[in-house]
Amino acid sequence: MTNFELKNAGEIYDPTDDEIMQIQSRGLKAMEQFNKTTSDQSELRQKFMKEMLGACGENCYIEPPFHANWGGKNLFFGNNVYANFNLTVVDDVEIIVGNNVLFAPNVTLTTANHPIAPNLRKKAYQYCKKIIIKDNVWICSNAVVLPGVTIGENSVIAAGAVVTKDIPDNVVAMGVPARVVREITDEEKNQQLNK
Secondary structure (H helix, E strand, C coil): CCHHHHHHCCCCECCCCHHHHHHHHHHHHHHHHHHCCCCCCHHHHHHHHHHHCCEECCCCEECCCEEECCCCCCEEECCCCEECCCEEEECCCCEEECCCCEECCCCEEECEECCCCHHHHCCCCEEECCEEECCCCEECCCCEECCCCEECCCCEECCCCEECCCECCCEEEECCCCEEEEECCHHHHCCCCCC
């Protein structure tokens, strides 16, 4: 298998491989242009998002700056996704984001990991696992989601949490490592805006 194939299979690979580096650098150009846009250039931002992301549904918004080591090529947004300042994605493999997902400032999603074995780390080898974030999730400021994690529908990840394992539907999780602290109540699920 090539290093690119090993990467996509979740096996240990060399990320400095020439083929990988060439593909990765092509993905960065639209992201660099996107980060240069100003607040009055919303149409241009939308254009760049469609170019740089693997998929971008309707009514999505990323507040620059946005950081992605593949330029967002492996980041897939559903509809109505909002990302505040400094969304950082290590998108070596797929990050699948559902509909109506909110990212607060300084959230990090990382699919890449390095082996524990020092002789492999010395060569900067790594392996990757995809991340799945289901519909209606809110990830609060400074939270980190690690490789291979799935976050269930409607769940909330508290500020500063480090998510190391799957989070079920309809819960609030917090801490380092993140753990479920409670379920979302029926009252919260049905809460309406007071007018």
